[in-house]
Amino acid sequence: MSGIYIHIPFCTQACHYCDFHFSTSLGKKEAMVLALQKELLLRKDEFADELVETIYFGGGTPSVLKIDELQLLIDTIYANYRVIENPEITLEANPDDLIQDAALSAVERQRAVIFKDYKKIGINRLSIGIQSFFEQDLKLMNRAHNAKEAKECIEMATRYFDNISIDLIYGIPDMTNRRWVQNIKKALSFGISHISSYALTVEPKTALANFIKTGKVKPVDDEVAQKHFHSLYEILTKEGYDCYEISNFGKPGYYSKNNTAYWLGKKYMGIGPSAHSYDGECRSWNINNNPKYIKAIGNSELPREIEILSETDRYNEYVMTGLRTSWGVSLSRIKNDFGNNYLDYLNKQAAKYLEQQLLHIDREHLITTKDGKFLADGIASDLFMINLG
Numbered sequence: 127m128s129g130i131y132i133h134i135p136f137c138t139q140a141c142h143y144c145d146f147h148f149s150t151s152l153g154k155k156e157a158m159v160l161a162l163q164k165e166l167l168l169r170k171d172e173f174a175d176e177l178v179e180t181i182y183f184g185g186g187t188p189s190v191l192k193i194d195e196l197q198l199l200i201d202t203i204y205a206n207y208r209v210i211e212n213p214e215i216t217l218e219a220n221p222d223d224l225i226q227d228a229a230l231s232a233v234e235r236q237r238a239v240i241f242k243d244y245k246k247i248g249i250n251r252l253s254i255g256i257q258s259f260f261e262q263d264l265k266l267m268n269r270a271h272n273a274k275e276a277k278e279c280i281e282m283a284t285r286y287f288d289n290i291s292i293d294l295i296y297g298i299p300d301m302t303n304r305r306w307v308q309n310i311k312k313a314l315s316f317g318i319s320h321i322s323s324y325a326l327t328v329e330p331k332t333a334l335a336n337f338i339k340t341g342k343v344k345p346v347d348d349e350v351a352q353k354h355f356h357s358l359y360e361i362l363t364k365e366g367y368d369c370y371e372i373s374n375f376g377k378p379g380y381y382s383k384n385n386t387a388y389w390l391g392k393k394y395m396g397i398g399p400s401a402h403s404y405d406g407e408c409r410s411w412n413i414n415n416n417p418k419y420i421k422a423i424g425n426s427e428l429p430r431e432i433e434i435l436s437e438t439d440r441y442n443e444y445v446m447t448g449l450r451t452s453w454g455v456s457l458s459r460i461k462n463d464f465g466n467n468y469l470d471y472l473n474k475q476a477a478k479y480l481e482q483q484l485l486h487i488d489r490e491h492l493i494t495t496k497d498g499k500f501l502a503d504g505i506a507s508d509l510f511m512i513n514l515g
Contacts, residue, residue: 297351
């Protein structure tokens with residue numbers, strides 16, 4: 127099984143922490159949608175032997191697209207690819223797009239139409255970018271929605287969708303653990319089945335990085351973020367959520383099939399500017415420039431770079447993704463796919479983390495412990511093979 131990811135590179139405004147590829151100018155939105163459709167057509171032979179299990183609209187903010195624009199892309203996939211019955215089709219959305227500007231008497235009606243239309247064109251999973259239920263956090267991050275809209279859109283979404291995920295961010299400067307716990311409990315009050323939660327990361331060249339550099343915002347505190355993660359883990363696991371990947375908590379039956387495929391190393395096709403693809407041996411990525419992407423696709427050219435992964439690259443990627451998940455790194459797979467040299471190296475590098483009880487071995491799988499989960503990326507980097515010779 128494989129998945130198709132479609133990158134929608136538009137947002138109504140720029141969040142201070144975000145370094146994803148997007149534009150706040152929607153002037154070329156229609157041209158972009160046609161370019162996305164054409165890329166799907168140009169690349170259909172790449173997936174001729176694949177069954178498409180998931181379709182994921184990410185970004186950017188896919189909910190800025192009109193219903194007919196989303197339907198055009200979904201219909202193009204169904205007409206040109208082998209799609210399984212009842213695929214998971216996810217739309218990332220922001221509350222401000224789901225809460226329509228309208229006279230108070232028409233608000234409920236307009237919201238309902240949006241959700242009904244999403245379901246009508248086949249979308250069966252929503253991923254809503256809440257980030258926080260507190261006004262001060264949303265203002266610091268420069269989110270386009272407010273706390274009231276965050277709550278209202280989830281209340282409405284749960285009337286029409288069973289499979290809903292929301293995003294929450296922790297480690298925000300001046301966010302106390304008490305306020306973070308309130309965020310988690312507010313999310314739980316809606317009865318949603320999946321929560322994706324990330325530590326606030328300061329990316330270079332973002333507004334947040336500049337604010338911290340100039341002293342307008344306090345630096346991100348890793349110790350505070352770690353405390354927030356432990357609170358998140360304790361509360362959600364007690365409530366029946368599985369931490370199946372460091373940043374993802376789902377009730378049984380509600381794991382993200384799209385993201386799980388990434389972590390399991392399945393093939394996927396990325397459509398749109400900056401989107402990445404993986405075919406099991408090569409990784410490719412499209413140019414991250416909207417006008418150049420549209421022009422190239424219009425000339426029936428694929429504006430992408432391709433990297434052939436070495437055996438060491440594939441080993442490192444498997445270790446990185448595996449340690450982030452609840453199923454861990456299979457020692458037998460390391461031996462079978464990469465050989466005894468890699469297995470011996472992995473065991474040697476992992477020894478100190480096993481002794482520190484940050485890793486443990488369960489049924490021949492190397493897995494992070496509760497205390498090791500927040501540190502998984504750092505541990506993985508120490509397990510990477512730098513030079514086999």
